[in-house]
Amino acid sequence: xxxxxxxxxxxxxxxxxxxxxxxxxxxxxxxxxxxxxxxxxxxxxxxxxxxxxxxxxxxxxxxxxxxxxxxxxxxxxxxxxxxxxxxxxxxxxxxxxxxxxxxxxxxxxxxxxxxxxxxxxxxxxxxxxxxxxxxxxxxxxxxxxxxxxxxxxxxxxxxxxxxxxxxxxxxxxxxxxxxxxxxxxxxxxxxxxxxxxxxxx
Amino acid sequence: xxxxxxxxxxxxxxxxxxxxxxxxxxxxxxxxxxxxxxxxxxxxxxxxxxxxxxxxxxxxxxxxxxxxxxxxxxxxxxxxxxxxxxxxxxxxxxxxxxxxxxxxxxxxxxxxxxxxxxxxxxxxxxxxxxxxxxxxxxxxxxxxxxxxxxxxxxxxxxxxxxxxxxxxxxxxxxxxxxxxxxxxxxxxxxxxxxxxxxxxx
Numbered sequence: 001x002x003x004x005x006x007x008x009x010x011x012x013x014x015x016x017x018x019x020x021x022x023x024x025x026x027x028x029x030x031x032x033x034x035x036x037x038x039x040x041x042x043x044x045x046x047x048x049x050x051x052x053x054x055x056x057x058x059x060x061x062x063x064x065x066x067x068x069x070x071x072x073x074x075x076x077x078x079x080x081x082x083x084x085x086x087x088x089x090x091x092x093x094x095x096x097x098x099x100x101x102x103x104x105x106x107x108x109x110x111x112x113x114x115x116x117x118x119x120x121x122x123x124x125x126x127x128x129x130x131x132x133x134x135x136x137x138x139x140x141x142x143x144x145x146x147x148x149x150x151x152x153x154x155x156x157x158x159x160x161x162x163x164x165x166x167x168x169x170x171x172x173x174x175x176x177x178x179x180x181x182x183x184x185x186x187x188x189x190x191x192x193x194x195x196x197x198x199x200x201x
Numbered sequence: 202x203x204x205x206x207x208x209x210x211x212x213x214x215x216x217x218x219x220x221x222x223x224x225x226x227x228x229x230x231x232x233x234x235x236x237x238x239x240x241x242x243x244x245x246x247x248x249x250x251x252x253x254x255x256x257x258x259x260x261x262x263x264x265x266x267x268x269x270x271x272x273x274x275x276x277x278x279x280x281x282x283x284x285x286x287x288x289x290x291x292x293x294x295x296x297x298x299x300x301x302x303x304x305x306x307x308x309x310x311x312x313x314x315x316x317x318x319x320x321x322x323x324x325x326x327x328x329x330x331x332x333x334x335x336x337x338x339x340x341x342x343x344x345x346x347x348x349x350x351x352x353x354x355x356x357x358x359x360x361x362x363x364x365x366x367x368x369x370x371x372x373x374x375x376x377x378x379x380x381x382x383x384x385x386x387x388x389x390x391x392x393x394x395x396x397x398x399x400x401x402x
Binding site: 099123 | 235326331334351364369370372381
């Protein structure tokens, strides 16, 4: 008989509610996390967070009372870095300033692809035109999108998410973006690989 | 036998090449326009120009040597105004500053639709979020787009056109925009109505 040996958990809306103020923990979630670990189950947090490095994301969650480590977080940016390396791709980044350190080790000279994240305030007319011009100028445009969310809620209201800007560039360049992050199958598979547990367990 | 009695002509790329400097006439086009009129043919210029009122657009073309009048120009904004009036729609405008006077007569209080044009520098993160929030908050979101171009060239390089931003809002709100302007059939029909000539002539 197959027993459950590990869990993939979402973060935003499961462990805490996000917001410009850093967010608030959801009642009982820190205790639930403790019990999962006490029961000997492995745990991997699967998030589409792309407004901060994993290090800072974990720092924030720990401050909110969650006992987690960087290795227990699967996020789009590190997954994108692996993909870039595998395929010899050099990205032009249109992402949030706080995410840029995740790409520190990646060669970004003479870009042959565009990586799009939830750039928030960096989604300016000039930055979008720049990403578009690079893409349309490529022999074979490669657009990698860190998620494809439509929108999300912050304390000051709804915000367009990366998926909307992905669609704008897809249409302008007549390309299909490669999505890294939920709900891409490959993303969950890499979370399972990090967990060290097969899908059926 | 049916004779040709009127012509619909494009403007940008046919009469002149546009640019931040006002553009340059295409060789022979002013003379061709004169001959068409001298031959007694009716003429309607069909443009997707949405960065200026028709008045200013015509002023610019006249300065470039073209003998045309405002009545000879069919453009998306006046067509959108007719549509808004017919359906009792009150728009929130995300358009170029120079186009706003075209909507002077339209009730814009308590918006129940969004009108999207090539807003250029007005395509800011804040303005896009504002248009999105209004749309998603409507019981039945109505998005009217003045054209659906992918991009266009200016003297300082390629720019994303209104169609890209239309796709972003369509995706975020799960709606389909109503396109006013080329290539919408309705737009050509209204140009023909203004010309006073049936399609087959």
